[in-house]
Amino acid sequence: MTIKLLYFASLREALGLSGEEMTLPAAVCDVAALKIHLAARGAAWQALTQAKNLRAAVNQRMAGSDAAISDGDEVAFFPPVTGG
């Protein structure tokens, strides 16, 4: 399946990437597995599994690590929010 990935704020800067399309192996079917899959890309990407309090959203809704991912989903990773 293919998903759209987005990265924001300090994570976007650390990765040097604001977003991408990615085709995932069938085994990567939830947020936790996606983080592990991405962390294997290299040192900067290990923030996805190691950063404390990293947040995720699936289809623009806050999502926990057990949230399922389906073909065509938009998945975002970002640090805790600091608006207001």
Next chain:
Amino acid sequence: MSVSLQREAFDVGKEIAALAAGRHEIGAVASFVGLVRDINAAGGAGKAAVGEANQVSAMTLEHYPGMTEHALEEIVAEARQRWELLAVRVIHRFGRLLPGEAIVLVIVAGAHRGEAFAACEFIMDYLKTQAPFWKKEEGADATATARWVDARESDETAAQRWEKKA
């Protein structure tokens, strides 16, 4: 149009007037305006003298187009479920802002002050912890690297006050 995301400044008086115009069932309007400060609270403001390291000369707000609007609309919908509200307006700015500029506006109208005050505070507390915005601050030294603002535990605690008891 109860929620807006914009770069431009807003006029609090005009927004309140527009919200209450012709609505004579409204008896109370509570509003909150958040401003950019020129110091970083994480640097211990209020406890020690403000050093140059804590100075903030500008701040840039990043958001998640699409999700941010949805998150704000959901927070407003949740407030409307909890309290009998007659009108709600939320404006949040993004982009680069200077100290003294207004970042966020929440206006809540009700028949009486109780629900207006409570819902206004609720919306701000949830916005702080649920709406995808991120602040990056520039220090007094223009050559220094801007730094991302850390989320504050006190904001989480403030939002948790409103959690419904099971």
